[in-house]
Amino acid sequence: MELISEVSCGAWLRERVGGWARVGGVAGAGFEAYARILHPVPVHREDLTVADRWGMHPVLEEGRWPWSRVAARQGLTMHPLVQWNRLADLHQGVDFADGWRVGQSRDGALDVDLLAGLTRHLREATRSPEQLVVGIWAGWGELTGSTVVYAGEDDGGKETDAEAEADARMRLHLEEQRTSVAPDVAAAVRRGPLLVLPGREYVLLATDCDELADETWPHRAGIGWTSVFDGPLPQLVWPADHAWVVASEIDWDSTIVAGSRALVDAVLADGRFEAFEVEEGSDLTWEGDLVNPPRAGWSAGP
Template sequence: MSMEGLRPALAPTAGEWIAERLRGFGSTVACNVPTGFAAYARVLHPVDLFAPPADFANDPTADPAEHSAMLTWTQVCERTGRTPHALMQWRSITTPAPGVQLPLSSEGRWDEVTVQEGTLEPPALSSLLDVLAPFTGEQECHHALWEGYGWLTGASSFLVFAHADSEGGPPPPPPQPAQVPPQLQQALTAPRLSLPGRDYLLFAGPLRAALAMGHQVTDDWFDPQSPNLLWPADRSWCLTSEIDFDSTLIGGSVELIEAVLAARGLEAWAVQEEDDLSLFADTLNT
């Protein structure tokens, strides 16, 4: 169930150290991950490739999942003729180089690939937690969730499509929304962790409870959301998935960052505090 293993922090004091080590609100690494760590890494969010067959639109029984695959950003660059590097930007690498022929969106970008912003999908998050576990041990961790997600206050909605059975009977009743977990209800009434440009709900729990964060839409439908901020009690590392970024940043020891860069299941690059990750900062792929 959603939020399992997490409990609300009734005061934001555990995260107040972060604001003191951020360089304001902006697009550089130091504006999103606390300064002062020995090393930093950028974990790129996995790419979903959707390449339907030519007759897909005419086949109502086709399953889109059967025609999708996961790519790395480097593989996207190989297809678009762009250059992979630590500060590459999604908009830049999905705009094909001159002479490269690919299906394009109205904005001129390869339209068969997508990447999620603001959340690290569960397989990649699980791989990252595996790397962090030896550096964390059994100590408690702090998990922060941006306060602006619509599902937190019931502002989001979903559609259910139903059809009559083969004998012409009525459609089955739509699934009922799941109850809001009590720890989420409590967090919504607690003081927020306030950082430059963003306010967060704060929770405490074990490291791998990060995989339980998200929206329990119905009893059988869980929509995961990785923590927007995650750090252990000893503050030896800190992870950030900024809501507008298509990558997750982490600061920590040299040994920890080397482990992140070498991990299977992750596409990660070393970055520096002053590096800019804004939309048009990719000067190698202009």
């Protein structure tokens, strides 16, 4: 990827966005159809019969669930405007009696493997798959240098193998972090040029469908990824012919694909995605879910 210094290439999108928290307001108005892809959530299962000196339970397995699995376990309803804050507590997630613990969905970005899978459909829906623009929000801590990592303090106890491994990983991350953001990207974040849209500013990078289809690209892009921790991912992607837009608003736990009827149908039919068709004016605020009741507790039954 290469930094784009001529940010006027995003002027066309600026003219089509602005309805805050509405699908078209973020992804751009005037497209034929829109799909909403829900970001899957991290989960792990703990052995509740065993606890360490801090009361932590060993993890037996880890994975990633679609929202529908979390909803089904609680008798809640999936629908196009479902909101994660109706399926799980925004801070605590949701715990199940069988040891499964559900974390939080990733706000602001589609997981890199899902973006790679989506690229197959995006390629077929544009005449310029070799000319893509990626927009990354300029406020990510990895880009601004404001991300703070706290190392654990010695409590006088003997360090376990797991703790020693975690300390080693953290040292490696801190070493790599110094060079994880490319100099020109860091300079653009500080001084511009940035694409300015309502309430958001973006660094623009040039790429193509082949690069986005390779899940390893973020490690080479100079956007704050290290071998230990992931960094930012795109909030915007569009081709030179403006045939579609992929938009992951930083405060949303879902990604919008705006484009042709054929593109949206392909996304909806792809089993890799938990996706719903939405309308240009659909409300994706936390209160946009009018089907499931506001969440009252932090835990659920089996």
